[in-house]
Amino acid sequence: GQQLNQSPQSMFIQEGEDVSMNCTSSSIFNTWLWYKQDPGEGPVLLIALYKAGELTSNGRLTAQFGITRKDSFLNISASIPSDVGIYFCAGQTETSYDKVIFGPGTSLSVIP
């Protein structure tokens, strides 16, 4: 079935550094979403992307919908301690609310 791969699996960075993570699949997606999960909480939507090549920002976060429609990346600039958490990508192949597939996540740790 459809599967999303995220890399890296985990990362440890110094406060103030920029972060880049990506999400790939062998399938084409119509929508890409990025969620963040804080420890002990549920995931929260950060950014949604709807068109191939689309580049969208939300504060220090920037995400892009890959041209091939099989990948997406998320960048975080000038990381701060509250950026700690697990970042999930999710893709949707059909315009159906029950067809959202999640990746395994990238765990981010920020060292003050």
Place this chain on the structure above:
Amino acid sequence: ETGVTQTPRHLVMGMTNKKSLKCEQHLGHNAMYWYKQSAKKPLELMFVYSLEERVENNSVPSRFSPECPNSSHLFLHLHTLQPEDSALYLCASSQPDRDGEKLFFGSGTQLSVL
């Protein structure tokens, strides 16, 4: 109270117990979901309800039984669970006719089966 609320936050149960997880959403959404989150694995969709009708059941064992009495409330009834069912159970909601792909999650119930 706003958003999606789940109770209890933590639950420990034996394999012969019967318990229920509760979810309530205050966002006016029409669709509600149960997801299972195990360590190092992607979120697994278990059930979807739209307008109180079940529209998706992803081959979930019958020891998990969902109930959606109205569009704001969702339950997951548990009985004779196995230790491998220990996980974080997340409830979510969305509005299918407007940005249905955007899921709003609760904080989850951390379940431990002994």
